[in-house]
Amino acid sequence: MAGIILKSVQFRRQREAVWRELEALVTQVEKRGLRSLASDQLLRLPILYRATLSSLSVARSISLDKNALDYLESLSKRAYLCVYGTRIRAQDAAWQFFAETFPRLFRLARWHIAIAGLFMALGAATGWLMTAGDPDLFYSFVPAEAAQDRGPGSSTAALRDVLYHDGQNAETALHTFATFLFTHNARIGILAFALGFAFGVPTLMLMFMNGLILGAFGALYQSRGLSVEFWAWVLPHGVTELLAVILCGGAGLVLADSLLFPGRHTRLETLALRGRQAAALVIGAVALFFIAALIEGLFRQLVQSVPVRYSVVGATFAMWALYFAVAGRAKDHGDPQPR
Amino acid sequence: MATRSHGSLPPAVTRSRLNREIVTPEGVPLEVTLADRAQRVAAFTIDMLIVGGTLIGLVILIVLAGDISVRDSWILSFFLLVAFFLRNFYFAAFELRWQGATPGKRATGLRVIDRGGAALQADAVLARNFMREVEIFLPLSLVVSVPLEASDRWLVISSLAWVLLFLLMPFFNRDNLRVGDMVAGTWVIVTPKATLLADMAQTAAQPAQAEPDAAAFRFTARQLDTYGAYELQVLEDVLRGKGGLDTRFTEQEVCRHIARKIGWATGIPPTETRRFLADFYAALRAHLESRMLMGHRRLSKHDR
Numbered sequence: 038m039a040g041i042i043l044k045s046v047q048f049r050r051q052r053e054a055v056w057r058e059l060e061a062l063v064t065q066v067e068k069r070g071l072r073s074l075a076s077d078q079l080l081r082l083p084i085l086y087r088a089t090l091s092s093l094s095v096a097r098s099i100s101l102d103k104n105a106l107d108y109l110e111s112l113s114k115r116a117y118l119c120v121y122g123t124r125i126r127a128q129d130a131a132w133q134f135f136a137e138t139f140p141r142l143f144r145l146a147r148w149h150i151a152i153a154g155l156f157m158a159l160g161a162a163t164g165w166l167m168t169a170g171d172p173d174l175f176y177s178f179v180p181a182e183a184a185q186d187r188g189p190g191s192s193t194a195a196l197r198d199v200l201y202h203d204g205q206n207a208e209t210a211l212h213t214f215a216t217f218l219f220t221h222n223a224r225i226g227i228l229a230f231a232l233g234f235a236f237g238v239p240t241l242m243l244m245f246m247n248g249l250i251l252g253a254f255g256a257l258y259q260s261r262g263l264s265v266e267f268w269a270w271v272l273p274h275g276v277t278e279l280l281a282v283i284l285c286g287g288a289g290l291v292l293a294d295s296l297l298f299p300g301r302h303t304r305l306e307t308l309a310l311r312g313r314q315a316a317a318l319v320i321g322a323v324a325l326f327f328i329a330a331l332i333e334g335l336f337r338q339l340v341q342s343v344p345v346r347y348s349v350v351g352a353t354f355a356m357w358a359l360y361f362a363v364a365g366r367a368k369d370h371g372d373p374q375p376r
Numbered sequence: 377m378a379t380r381s382h383g384s385l386p387p388a389v390t391r392s393r394l395n396r397e398i399v400t401p402e403g404v405p406l407e408v409t410l411a412d413r414a415q416r417v418a419a420f421t422i423d424m425l426i427v428g429g430t431l432i433g434l435v436i437l438i439v440l441a442g443d444i445s446v447r448d449s450w451i452l453s454f455f456l457l458v459a460f461f462l463r464n465f466y467f468a469a470f471e472l473r474w475q476g477a478t479p480g481k482r483a484t485g486l487r488v489i490d491r492g493g494a495a496l497q498a499d500a501v502l503a504r505n506f507m508r509e510v511e512i513f514l515p516l517s518l519v520v521s522v523p524l525e526a527s528d529r530w531l532v533i534s535s536l537a538w539v540l541l542f543l544l545m546p547f548f549n550r551d552n553l554r555v556g557d558m559v560a561g562t563w564v565i566v567t568p569k570a571t572l573l574a575d576m577a578q579t580a581a582q583p584a585q586a587e588p589d590a591a592a593f594r595f596t597a598r599q600l601d602t603y604g605a606y607e608l609q610v611l612e613d614v615l616r617g618k619g620g621l622d623t624r625f626t627e628q629e630v631c632r633h634i635a636r637k638i639g640w641a642t643g644i645p646p647t648e649t650r651r652f653l654a655d656f657y658a659a660l661r662a663h664l665e666s667r668m669l670m671g672h673r674r675l676s677k678h679d680r
């Protein structure tokens with residue numbers, strides 16, 4: 038057979054150098070990352086990748102050399118992972134996310150967020166009305182760790198004291214408290230999102246229960262004539278924190294929505310498409326939780342004046358309203374609507 | 377179809393249950409192998425050991441540091457933050473940096489890819505990893521918190537059963553998708569590894585050149601029509617020594633079988649076995665490839 042040179046053998050002889058070069062680059066990227074490539078190598082990578090991919094296409098139609106086919110297939114896949122792996126500069130991604138993506142996704146999911154907010158409001162109203170009617174219900178609505186020894190049995194003085202000293206020991210450092218608040222709240226938020234996968238029911242329950250607690254506290258303080266001071270205590274961070282909770286709930290409802298009403302695509306496709314948007318919302322919400330915790334853990338402990346507290350409420354509210362209504366507007370055109 | 381023009385996947389005779397096709401943005405289909413559940417559990421265990429080990433290591437460091445009463449509140453804050461970020465961003469951060477791999481996945485040779493074949497986006501990575509909260513951490517916290525009073529215990533146990541549905545999701549679908557993969561539209565695949573060996577059609581022919589007086593085996597078109605691509609590639613594996621423990625024995629068996637099948641009249645001495653197989657391989661490949669160029673792709677001997 039020595040005299041005959043197969044077309045596939047000839048083909049391989051001509052291309053092999055390219056494959057070997059690509060293999061060396063890919064191996065380097067796999068071992069030491071994309072950054073380890075010099076700039077000329079970085080330019081070569083996609084060229085070699087496309088050449089190899091075209092080799093693969095040709096080989097599939099002319100060659101029966103199994104080893105070469107397997108090799109090309111695997112090399113193409115490895116190169117594909119290098120070329121089409123995630124590649125964003127962290128700071129660029131972060132800037133773009135907060136300047137455009139996050140507010141845009143908020144607007145896309147506005148109805149889901151509104152429903153989550155509605156359930157929290159319903160919970161708050163229920164909690165308020167029922168606790169106002171029967172103060173003992175406070176104990177059924179508010180878990181012990183949230184109550185921190187407060188309840189209908191507490192004296193008015195004790196309740197007022199909490200508003201200015203937060204039930205924290207003087208020794209407990211503020212930053213520790215703030216950190217705890219942040220990690221705890223962000224976890225609840227991520228949970229509210231993830232529970233959306235169970236068709237949203239647990240998410241809505243979580244929203245409702247959060248509302249219940251808020252309403253129960255509101256009614257308790259109202260009954261002692263401390264309403265103004267109570268809301269001055271809750272709302273400076275509450276505006277941001279409740280917004281973040283509602284955002285996470287809305288993100289969970291986006292998941293539930295795509296599972297229940299997948300529309301033109303299959304459930305899995307719709308979920309894959311919109312699940313990512315929902316997750317991005319949660320990332321934004323985590324940032325909100327962080328801001329809220331700073332306000333709650335530091336500012337609220339340091340500033341006791343009721344008017345100043347209310348001005349912070351107004352300022353944060355106006356800021357978020359403006360941010361979500363306006364930021365990244367210019368890029369909205371041509372966006373796919375929720376459905 | 378766009379994929380046709382770029383050379384579609386050759387129809388494989390033996391395709392594994394875990395093989396899937398992705399189409400690259402260039403329009404070329406590639407076949408990927410999904411990771412099986414055991415590999416994924418192994419990768420996850422390694423990652424969790426790293427996370428847990430880091431936290432325990434931190435605690436030990438703090439304890440060893442001794443006199444920390446002055447700064448202990450700062451250390452507590454620091455610890456809480458580290459724990460939070462490890463828990464929620466360890467996986468995502470690595471998958472973003474290492475093109476879809478975490479240390480555990482790298483150790484077990486796994487990668488995360490986009491199911492549609494597009495580039496893996498940051499939001500997909502975040503989405504698949506946030507879902508761990510409901511898949512892993514929620515069941516875990518429930519297990520830890522099973523209360524002793526009988527009334528509450530049943531509540532917790534029933535919610536645990538419900539939550540287990542998420543944890544065991546990979547067992548309920550063919551693609552071994554966990555909930556996070558569904559939400560993010562990702563697959564976890566085995567990182568492909570294959571080395572380019574010498575072409576058998578050339579190397580096998582070498583001995584024949586070395587001793588020019590030994591006439592090469594020649595086959596008629598009728599004899600070569602006996603087999604298809606599948607048999608050719610099995611023969612390739614045999615020639616590469618993948619035929620089993622006893623290569624020589626396997627070769628002789630295969631040789632005898634082929635000789636009978638194609639009606640080879642004369643006997644083949646044992647010393648010539650390998651040359652016969654190599655020549656037959658080269659001839660068969662030339663035959664099948666030239667037919668393939670004319671548009672006849674013969675998959676196996678059963679394919680007429």
